[in-house]
Amino acid sequence: MNPTVTSAIFKRDFISYFSNPTGYVFICVFVILSSMATFVPPAFFNNNLANLDQLSTWMPWILLVFIPAITMSSWSEERRQGTDELLLTIPASDFDVVIGKYLSCAAIFTVSLLFSMFSIWIVFSWGLGSPDMGLFLCTYLGYWFLGLAMLSIGMVASFLTKNLTVGFVFGMLLNAPLAAFSIADWFVKDPKYAQMISRWSADAQLADFERGVISLSGVSYFLSLMVVMLYVCMVLIGKRHWGTGDDGDSRWAHYFGRAIALVVIFGGLNVFISNYNSLRADITTERINSLSESTITLLDELRNNDEVDTILVDAYVSPTVPSEYAAHKLNLLGTLQELQSMSGGKIHVSVYQIENFSEQAATAETRFNIVPQPVITSTRGVNSQEEIFMGVAVRHKLDKVVVPFIDKGIPVEYELVRSILTVAQDTRKRVGVVKTDVQLFSSFSMQGATEESQLITELRKQYEVVEVDPEEPIVGDYDVLLAVQPSAMSPQAMDNLVDAVKGGMPVAVFEDPMPMPWAWDVPGTSEDRTMGGPMAMFGGGQTLPKGDIQKLYSLLGLEIDPEQVVLQKYNPYPQYPFPEFFVFIDEGLEAYGTPQPFNLNQPISSGFKQLLTIAPGHLRKDETTKLTYSPLLVTGNLTAEVPFSVVGRMNNIVDMVNQQKLSKESFTVGALIEGEYEDTDDLMGDLAEQAAAEEDEEETPKLDETGKPIEKTPIKAVVITDIDWLFDEFFRIRSQGEQNITNLPDMKFQNVSFVLNVLDYLAGDDRFLDIRKRSRSHRVLTLIEKATYEARKESRETIDEAQTEMEEAIEQAQQKFQGKLDAIRQRNDLSPQEMEVMIRRVEVTENRKLERQISQLRKDFQRTQLQTQRQLDREVRGVQDRYKTYAWILPPILPILLGVLVYFHRRGGEREGVSKTRLRYNQREE
Known part of the structure; x- marks a missing residue:
């Protein structure tokens, strides 16, 4: 390679392009098209994302027009002007000529791309918001690689003809597959083959760059295409050295075979790299593509x-x-x-x-x-x-x-x-869901069919879920038991559950002193269990025996008052008047003296930010237990402990809390209990007393009645004093995200993730504890959001004001109507029969007037509402149209100014050394 020759060819072509105003016209067209493709499509403002997704969709098609405009003159113009012979006789190899030409085209394209990047960034910065800089640059890097590949193809087209127009058309035709493969499903109906074809499209190969990832597969695809096409260019320019006749024909076959071999080699290499593409770098500022x-x-x-x-x-x-x-x-x-x-x-x-x-x-x-x-x-x-x-x-x-x-x-x-x-995995872990009065599985009864709860549906995605009948001894290979409101079980069922926990089965217990009636039709911990169902229709509903939940609590070393619930005066959403029995476990509680609302040392709870419990109970550690007690969820200290029966009867919870003396105590509503259980029921009393009385340094092992050491079984349990967050509505709110269709917008509590963490931890499956809490954020059009928010706020205020006026007018009309009736009733000159007749007459006539008046008021309100909505639409559309106008006006300004400067500079250069008389003569001729 001769760097001097390559540099000379590069400078000649590059300077000639930018010394001609026509080149700036092409750049203006490219910049305008790219800017329009970015901001004009409706999806840009609808998606509200500060990225280049719309431009990425259109960029292959834009380059399909712009790249041939650059390459059409790279060789066709040389042949048309006859300078190709001069170029080929200089002391340089074919490789030097091809590389010099290619580098000049690449430099021209790079400058054009920089113009586009700068202008689009200006439009973003003018008022749309700040895009992710890493994502922005990476996307343009992908456009650059795509352009390099298309330039090499366009040069091949230019080598095939000496006509500029034909070279432009050939350049479009040869580059067309790169863009057209992305719509393969338009002409290939089989989805399998359509996907195979679209995999090799420019759009598919740009996908990593569009997401802010520099990957080996994306780079290798475009570079491979570039190398193959440049080799073809060298073959075309070198054919002048071939002989004629049979020798020339054989060389065509020889070099064609070489080109095919290169295609096969690079094609196989790219298939391999795409399947084993671990060399990739996420350069986005927000790390939106990085896996945990x-x-x-x-x-x-x-x-x-x-x-x-x-x-x-x-x-x-x-x-x-x-x-x-x-x-x-x-x-x-x-x-x-x-x-x-x-x-x-x-x-x-x-x-x-x-x-x-x-x-x-x-x-x-x-x-x-x-x-x-x-x-x-x-x-x-x-x-x-x-x-x-x-x-x-x-x-x-x-x-x-x-x-x-x-x-x-x-x-x-x-x-x-x-x-x-x-x-x-070969086998799934098993979750045994203990059957209680809480209906979690689908069933059919006289009251109708009940659907499977969202909790069970969610668990089936990961576990083998089995319903466990606690009336029989709980035996089986269960990795974890789930007991929801176990107090609503028979005594025998409670004993079997306690025995299972003694036997070492991990258990998640959700027990609520006051289940919400809109969520669960089950009694609270201390309430009577009654027979419902069809028997209630025929005078049934008799009390059923309940197991003693204290047996389970004693086994786990817990003290829980089954009649007390916790209220908390803390609301992270002040715009919504949540009652005080909505107890938030929130990281914001740290400002109120709660050092750790979530236990950061436990993988179950670390990393969480907000949970919602509804009238939960609370638990304490029994100081006599040897089990390890780890609080997971802790309230703030603006709390009150009240009987659940009081909460159920109070009409105004706020007044009740204000009347209560708020404690300075933080209550635990969820805890992890771990340790070992020793069954000492069958120990011989004398042996136990002797073992306890010994003062030897080494601990004497406890023995059973046969004299053998007692085997210890592990205890592993999580107890949560609320079941309401297992209600399906929490799963729906979680699935819909911050913008949901419920009446609780922007809710960010993580109840579902916490429940799944509890079960995973107890089942010994810690693979997803951290992943489940991870979220990603994309940059949005912040200033557009602000402008439209203000417009919507004004619109909402106008509608609220109109609604208030309507309600006041309706109330006044109703009072006026009632006043007329009261005036008749106060008359003493009418008999009861006459008064009744007059009242009925007034009711009929005035009611009609009142209905017409109310109807008109409501029509006026609806008209105001419609006009306000139209005004809002105009303002929002006006904001969007303003930035679309910027997209038209701002981008071409810089290349136009440069083009004008070049034009006058060129004109000035043409006049240098020319006499004034000659200039005047030329002006008269013009």
Whole structure:
């Protein structure tokens, strides 16, 4: 390689392009198109994400026009002007010429891309918000690699002809597959083959860069394409050295074979790298693509497990989703890609972006029962319903886990990793759900069918869930028992449960002194257990015997008052008047003197930020127990301890708390109990007394009645003094995330994750404890949000004011009507019959007037509401249109100014050394 020749060719082509104003026209067109593709599509403002997703969709098509405009003159112009012979006779190799030409085209494209990047960043910074700088730069780096590959293809087209127009057309045609492969499903109906084709599209290869990840597979694909095409260019430029006749024909075959061999080599290399693509770097500021350390460790174990075959993951997502789900979709697709890349070929992901009524949608329903789910969306303050796909099926051998819909509140990484590792293991751990009066499983009775609770549905994704009848001795290979309101069991069932815990079975106990009637139809801890069901209709409802819950508490070394509940005067959401029996366990309690609301030393509770308990009880450690007692959840100290019967009768909880003397005590509502149990019931009294009285340094082992040492069994339990957070509504709130369709918007409590952590810990499965608490955040259009928030706030105030005026007017009209009736009743000159007739006459006539007046007031209010909504729409649209205008005006300013400067500089250069008379003569001719 001759650097001097390469540099000379590079400088000549590069300077000639930028010394001509025409070059700046092309740059202006490119910058405007890229800016429009970024900001003009409705999805940009609907998704409310400060990223370049819309530009990434259109960039291959924009480059399909812009790249040929750069490369069409690289060789065609040389041949048209006859300077190609001069260029080929200089003392340089074909490689020097091709590289010089290519580097000049690459430099021109790089400058154009920098113009585009700078202008789009200006529009963002002007008022849209601050995008993730790492994500922004990485996306443009992907565009740069794509441009390098397309430039090499465009140069091949330029070498094929000496006509600029034909060179431009050839450049588009040869580059078209890179863009068109992304829409392979338009012309290939078989989803399998369509996905195979689209895998090699520019859009698919840009996916990592679009998410802020620099991966070896993405870089190698574009560089491989560039190398192959540059080799073809060298073949085309070197054919002048070939002989004619048979010799020339044989060389064509020879070099064609070489090119095919290069394609096969680089193609195989890229297939291998794409399957084993662990060399990747997440350069985003928010680290939105990085897997947690726990996930990476689990993937390493999976990769080294020879017994695990390829795990197949089929993801079905809608091509377009509501703005509330835009970031969630990015997280899902990004996490799937990261899991596949880091698995060493053990995980194969197939993503199907399907429409609701397509053949693929029918396949998803038939094979996996994945169907589009209705979601509530909000557009410009108006709620609407839309059905979308967001389901995943994970298969390995004969096992599979299907998640029909991953809602936006579900941690994506946790859901996917749990499903993958669940099917990868030979057997699942078993959860035994103790049967109590709390209906968790689906059943059918005289009252009708009851559906399976969300808790059981969630547990089935990871465990083998078995319902345990405690009326019989609890024996079996259970990794953990779940007992919800065990006080509502018979004495025999309670004894069997206590025996199971004595025998070493881990147990999670949820016991509530005051279950909420809207959640559970079960008695509190100290309330009578009555027979319901059909017998209640015929005078039944007699009291049933209850087991003694104190036996279980004594075994676990706990002291719990079954009649007391905890109230707390703390509300992290002051805009919502939650009653004081809504007891929040919140990290904000640290400001009120609670050092650790969550036990940071226990993996069950560390890392949590907020839980909600409803009228919970509280527990204390029995000081005589030898078991280890670890509080997990602790309230603040603005609390009151009151009988649950008082809470049930109070109409105003706020007044009650204000009248109570708030204690300075923090109550424990959840604790972990661990240790060893020694069965001393059958010990010989004398031996026990002698062992206790001995003062030897070494402890004398306790003996049973046969004289053998007593075997100790492990005790492992978690006790929570509330069952209301197992209610299905908590699962729905969790799945819908911060923006949910309930009356509790922006709720961030993590009750479901905590319950699952409890069961995982007790079952000895600590793989997901950290992953379950992990979340990711994307940059949004903050200033747009602020502007639209102010507009919506004013709109809401106007509507509230109009509603208040309407209600006051209706109240005044009703008072006026009532006043007329009272005036008649106060008259003494009318007989009772006359008064009744007059009252009825007034009621008929005045009622009609009142109804018309109320109807008109409501119509006026609806008209005001509609006008306000239209005004809100105009203001929101105005904000968006303003930034769309910026996208038109700001980007081309810089290249236009440079083009004008170059034009006048060139004109000035042309006039240097020319006499004034000649200039005047030329002006007269012009």
